[in-house]
Amino acid sequence: MDERRNNLLKEIVETYIKTVKPVGSKALCDKFGCSSATIRNEMAVLENLGYIEKNHISSGRVPSEEGYRYYVKNLMEPEKLTGSDMLKLQKIWSNNDLELGDAITKCMEIISDITNYTSIVLGKSSSDNNLLQINIIAINPNQVVAVVCTDKGVVENKTFNLDEGININEIIKTCDIINKMLVGTPINEVSERLEFEVKPIIKKQINQYEAVYNIFYDALNDFVINNSNIHVSGRNNIFEQPEYHDIGELKRLANKFEDIELISKVDEPDNNDNEIKIYIGDENEFDSNVTIIRKKYHINGEEKTIAIVGPKRMDYGRIVSMLDYIDKELDSRKDNNGN
Numbered sequence: 001m002d003e004r005r006n007n008l009l010k011e012i013v014e015t016y017i018k019t020v021k022p023v024g025s026k027a028l029c030d031k032f033g034c035s036s037a038t039i040r041n042e043m044a045v046l047e048n049l050g051y052i053e054k055n056h057i058s059s060g061r062v063p064s065e066e067g068y069r070y071y072v073k074n075l076m077e078p079e080k081l082t083g084s085d086m087l088k089l090q091k092i093w094s095n096n097d098l099e100l101g102d103a104i105t106k107c108m109e110i111i112s113d114i115t116n117y118t119s120i121v122l123g124k125s126s127s128d129n130n131l132l133q134i135n136i137i138a139i140n141p142n143q144v145v146a147v148v149c150t151d152k153g154v155v156e157n158k159t160f161n162l163d164e165g166i167n168i169n170e171i172i173k174t175c176d177i178i179n180k181m182l183v184g185t186p187i188n189e190v191s192e193r194l195e196f197e198v199k200p201i202i203k204k205q206i207n208q209y210e211a212v213y214n215i216f217y218d219a220l221n222d223f224v225i226n227n228s229n230i231h232v233s234g235r236n237n238i239f240e241q242p243e244y245h246d247i248g249e250l251k252r253l254a255n256k257f258e259d260i261e262l263i264s265k266v267d268e269p270d271n272n273d274n275e276i277k278i279y280i281g282d283e284n285e286f287d288s289n290v291t292i293i294r295k296k297y298h299i300n301g302e303e304k305t306i307a308i309v310g311p312k313r314m315d316y317g318r319i320v321s322m323l324d325y326i327d328k329e330l331d332s333r334k335d336n337n338g339n
Contacts, residue, residue, distance in 0.1 A: 001049075007032070008042055009051055010075040013063045017313050020242050022060025065281040068291070068312055072278050079317040081325060085114060089322070093329045100299045100333060105231050107326050108306055112234030115319065116241060117310035118257065122267045123229030123303075129154055129187045134216065136175045138168050146219035150187060156223045160215050163208070170206045171215065177202060178216060190220050191261050225260050232257065243289070243311040256287055266292055267305045276323050281312055291316075295323045297330055 001009070011031060012023045025039045032039070043061055046052045051067035054060075063071065081089075092098065092106045101123075108119035129150035137145040139159070147157045162168070181198055182190055194217055203209045235257045244250050256262055265285040279292045286292060291314045294307040306326065308319050 004032075005042055005046060006075060008039070009046055009063075009067060009071065012046075012052055012061060013067060013071045013075070016062050017315055020313065022055035022062050024060040063313075065312060068280050068316075069283075072280070072316055076316050076320070078321040078324065079315075081318075081321055085322070086325075088114065089325060089329075093333070100330065101304070103333075104297075104304070104306060104326060104330065105233075108231075108308075109233040111308060111319075111322050112237050115308070115310070115315065116234070116237045117308050117314070117319070118235055118238045119233045120263060120266055120305075120307045120309065121231040122264065122305040122307070128152065131182055131185050131187055131190055131220075133179050133183060134175055134219065136168075136172050141168065144168060144171060144215070146215060148219055148223045151184075154223075156219075156226060158219045158222055160218075163211050166208055166211055170208075171212055174202050174206055174209075174212050174216065177205075187220075187224060188261055188264055191217060191224070194220065221260070230260060230263055232263065238290075238310060241311045241313075243313065249289070253287060253289070262286060266294060266307045266309075276320055276327075278316065278320075293319050293323065295327060297327065299330070 008028060011028065015021075015023050015027070025036055025043060028034075028039045028043075029036050043052065046067075047054070047061065050064055051070055052061040053064045053067075055062050088110050089107055092103050092110065095103070098106065105121050108121055111117070112119040129152045132149040132151045134149070135147040137147065139145060142162050143159060144162065145157050145159050147155065149155050162171075178194070178198055181201075182193055185193055194213075199209075199213055202213060206212050235254070238244060238253070239250055244253060263286070268285060274296060276293065276295045279294070281291070282288045284290065284292045286309065289312070290309050291312050292307055292309050293314070293316070294305060296303060296305050298304070306323065308314075308323070310319070
């Protein structure tokens, strides 16, 4: 695109990010000193290119998903951090008693608070464990304990009260099916295989299979949660954004933030993993109605990932600058420690 169209698109994206209001031609005429006919013609071109789209409740335009991608790739400029933002982050790094991992987690919590986005810090732990076996121990006719064991020697148990009519023998039968099918599976993948491979089988063989299935799903999911090195801050912050005020959308996304297996997909491998990466809408595996900005780093030989989750109308330049600041402070701290 030529310079004027680039400037117009940049203005539309950045104005919409700040105001959450469709951008009309009059505001652009005032900004660029062009006639309304010229602005409308240029906006028509941007719309035909798929970079902006008409808002149904006004005559203004909003950025499309492709528009955000073009903006991030070609037009975005990292914002200079405000004095307030800088002070809050500097306070963390000035505390030399904090371990590097704790400093990063604290910084991500602060970013979540000041942006009303959700922050995630992911490490490696339960993903290194494979399922060795799951056992069921009957305490009494109405109560059982599910014991999950991994090949790394990690053992967790959870007690379940049984609904009326559930036969313990059917629970044990289901346990045998799971052990035959899933032993050796990475623990982070067990829930998915349980849903798509095991559940159809027990549906044919077990009465009240849904209730029985839920016992094993809950036990295995709790294991992943209790042993995962995942820290999520501001789960509810993102719901302050107007994109998620619809109660149905809010509930749908809230459920995803409780799904550790799904959150772990933020850490999917990619080329040039040392760079700050931006995944808009359908580009990420977490949810098509969010943007994820992600950065990987290494401390003490362990790879971790930090990420910010927000609306597609995210303040891209500000978040990139914040993650870049953390990266530079991390490098400085490691250099000072001789690592």
